[in-house]
Amino acid sequence: MKDMDMQHMQHHDSYDMGDMDMGNGEMMHMGNLKLKFWVSLILTIPIVVMSPMMGMQLPFQVVFQPWSDYLVAILGTILFIYGGQPFFSGAKAELKNRKPAMMTLITMGISVAYIYSIYAVIANDILHTKLMVTDFFWELATLIVIMLLGHWIEMNTVMNAGSAVDKLAKLLPSTAHKLVDGQVKDVPIADLVEGDRVQVRAGEQIPADGTVESGATSVNEAMVTGEAKLVEKRRQDQVVGGSVNGDGTFEMTVTGTGESGYLAQVMKLVSDAQAAKSSQENMADKVAGLLFYAALTVAIVAFIVWLLVGNLALALSIAVTVLVIACPHALGLAIPLVVARSTAIAASHGLLIRNRDAMEQVNKLNYALMDKTGTLTAGNFKVSEYQSQTDELTDDAVLAMMAGLENGSSHPLAVGILAAAKEQQVTPKSVTDVHQITGVGLSGTIDEHTYQIVSAAYLDKQHLSYDKQTFDRLASAGNSVSFLIQDTAVLGYVAQGDQIKPEAAHLIKSLKAQQITPVMLTGDNPQSAQVVAHQLGIEEVHAGLLPEDKAKLVQQYQADGSHVMMIGDGVNDAPSLARADIGVAIGSGTDVAIDSADVVLVKSNPNDVVDFLALARQTTRKMAQNLWWGAGYNVITIPLAAGILAPLGFILNPMVGAVVMSLSTIIVAINAMTLRLRD
Structure with missing residues (x-):
């Protein structure tokens, strides 16, 4: 069984404990990211104190020329190499996949800021050129720290406690x-x-x-x-x-x-399903990718134009300013702050959000596929009917004898019988010589007479007479029926059914109201599945399924472009939970199911799916608003910094750009904190 050893098994689980995907498969450990943030913050403080913001002298700035510039350059170099490492790795992976996104945009911004700042120190303090060149160490340091903080916030809120494959x-x-x-x-x-x-x-x-x-x-x-x-x-x-x-x-x-x-x-x-899902792009990466191309294109065009109408120093300065202004300070915090707020709200409502990207899929959902047992039903048996089949025994006497025989057993059917006896205040009979009869049921002695609890299959095999019409009625209602017999006489029966959760009907009704089609997937027999489906109003039912069947059905629904949510609780649901666009696990389910899912319902209440959908829509709306605020700053300031209004005598002052950037970041933070779950 060597292949079962997880140390020798390669998989693409991007949710291992303490690890986070820093971009297209580049993983970083939680402890490393936390250390990088704090070290980078310590390095940033003297840089912020000793360097100007986009050329603007700050009230608290401390300068002792030329040594403060040299010290800032040394600290900036250390910060660039050490703090920027996660972004370099992420950018490398993005470019390798030909999908530049957030990591590439950040890498471009900090690289240009660093290289041009070193050039500024050389030009101003070593070569002593007449034209003072503005450095961007302030922007370099704050961008690295803010981006590391954003990733830390996001990592801390979505990090989970294990791997489904390990479980x-x-x-x-x-x-x-x-x-x-x-x-x-x-x-x-x-x-x-x-x-x-x-x-x-x-x-x-x-x-x-x-x-x-x-x-x-x-x-x-x-x-x-x-x-x-x-x-x-x-x-x-x-x-x-x-x-x-x-x-x-x-x-x-x-x-x-x-x-x-x-x-x-x-x-x-x-x-395989987790690896396939990890390739999905989120909104922030899509916006960052567009900004990368936009900033690079505008910078190149601006450089060429200003080189033709001005000189090399001016053209280079404007091109660099465009690329530095494109640094996504607000964009880097836009999503993590919303995720942190959303996760906190979700936790207070019994929801654990394990993969925030899945929330962005809610508005696209077409189908909600769900397991039956444990999801729509309670997963435990309850006596729905018991009756004597002879004039010599009352109904309660039959229940008392069966409870006596089942006393001490942990079998689900035994638990149901004992619970019914307690509820009906029926005292179980005293039974001796109780033993299991493999493939039959159990046997025991009551008042020197031997009794057995058996199934209908045993009665048929032994050609014993019983009320088949009653059995068919109970079985078609989804019940398991146990018979009490003495020798060849059937004395009575107990029927037990798995109870539908009270909240399940509201879930189905709510899904339909949101134009999401509910579909039942179950390993149970078609007869029982149809009974539950009919009571809940589910038209589409697939029964008798194995785990691979459920996963294939998820893919079949996705094949025509539909987006699918899967709700389940068992090992047999794990592949389909991982494969679905959104996997929702019932909290009382197995660890494997929970670790395969994007969302966990802590209280095992199907109605919490409705809360999740509402919260996800609110969260996605806030994400979109924050992305507009974050990217809007870049959309406006990049062309202005490039000199698009130069013919009218206006070129964006870098200091104004810095102020707008700061305001944009503040607005993004405030907007994230206004997120609410509307009941």
């Missing part, structure tokens, strides 16, 4: 009971190969995919199907590694290990 690997046990020459020998699962004979004991996790060779049991395959029920396994039946064995002990032949195993295939689905 999948942990579903397998560390050792297996391998049969060697008739003896049981415990070996690491990494040593298992196809064809090995393995013993699986009661209550253990199954170490690999395999075929049952001897013995019989019931297996909890919730990780595969998402359904809260045990599945009977007999000779030649298939079992899946990672699922949990019930009360029986059996032997199996290993059929799947490493990359051929079921969990490994789910891992690949998840990591």
Whole structure:
């Protein structure tokens, strides 16, 4: 099972704990980014104190020529190399992918500011040229610090606590009971190969995919199907590694290990989906990419024009001013501040936003695909009906006997029966000699008589008579029916159904009102799925699905350009959660599902999806407003700095540009703090 070792498995999970994508796959650790920010801030303070802002002398400025210029140049060089490193790496990745965006724009701004500032120090303090050249160390330092702060804010708010792929690997046990020459020998699962004979004991996790060779049991395959029920396994039946064995002990032949195993295939689905999603561009990167091309084009044109009508020094000064003014101070904070505010609001409403880019997809949503069990239903069984089938016993007597037989069991159906007895104030009968009958149910002695709890399948197999009309009615309503028998006589039954969450109906109604089509995807049988779908008003239903089926359906809906939200809670939902444009995990679900999702509903309340959609729309609106403010400054000042109004006698003074830049940053911050979730 070496391939299950995450240290040897390559994947593109951009949400590992403490790491952040700094641009097209360039990762940076949270601790490194935090250290870079604080060191850069310490270096920035003396630079701000000793250098002018766009040539404007500040009231607090300290100057002792020429040494202050030299000191600023040294500090600026250290800051440029050390603090600028994440942006250089990000820009390299963006340019390699031919998609210049935020990192490229920042790199261009700080590089031009640094090179021209060094030239200014040489020209002014070493060569002592007559024409004083303005340096941009102030802009260089503040841009690096603001950008690092913006990334830190964003990283801190969306950083999550683990990797879905790592959690999948942990579903397998560390050792297996391998049969060697008739003896049981415990070996690491990494040593298992196809064809090995393995013993699986009661209550253990199954170490690999395999075929049952001897013995019989019931297996909890919730990780595969998402359904809260045990599945009977007999000779030649298939079992899946990672699922949990019930009360029986059996032997199996290993059929799947490493990359051929079921969990490994789910891992690949998840990591492939996450890699595909990470290629999506967000609004800030799109705007930054346009600004990069705009600033570069305007700077080149301005340089050529001013070189023709003026001189080299003037042309170079104007071109550099254009590129420095294009530095995205406000743009760099526009999104992180909104994300920080939005994440805080979301947390107070029981939502954890793990991938802020997904929020930008809300306005494009066409379909909401959702799991049934645990998402729309509670995922636990509740007695909906119980009845005696003989005149000798009352309904409560049947419940008391079945509760006595089930007393002490943790099986979901047993829990439901015991809960019903408590609710109806029925005292369970005293039972002795209780034991499981593999593939049948259980048996026990009450008042020296033997009773059994069995399924309809057992009654049919034994050709025992029972009310099939009542059974069909209950089963078609989505119930699991258990029968109490004594010898060959059916004494009564208990019907249990998975209860629909009260909030589910409001979710479906709200989705339809927003022109989002709800679709049910479930591993359950079509009959039960249709019952729940009909009650909730869901027209599109896909039942009997495996994880890869759900992921394929997500892709099918996306194939025609539709945008898809997936809501789920189990391992079987993980690939589709990762593949969807927006993955929403129920908080009570598995760690794997949660770590595959973009949003987690902490309270497991389907209605919180409605809050998420409302918050996402408000957040996206604020992002757009901030981008307009941030980019609007550049759109106006870049052509003015280039001298577009020079024929009218006006060229933007760099000092005015600096003031406008500062105001733009302040407006962006204030606008972010006004974000609200409108109820």
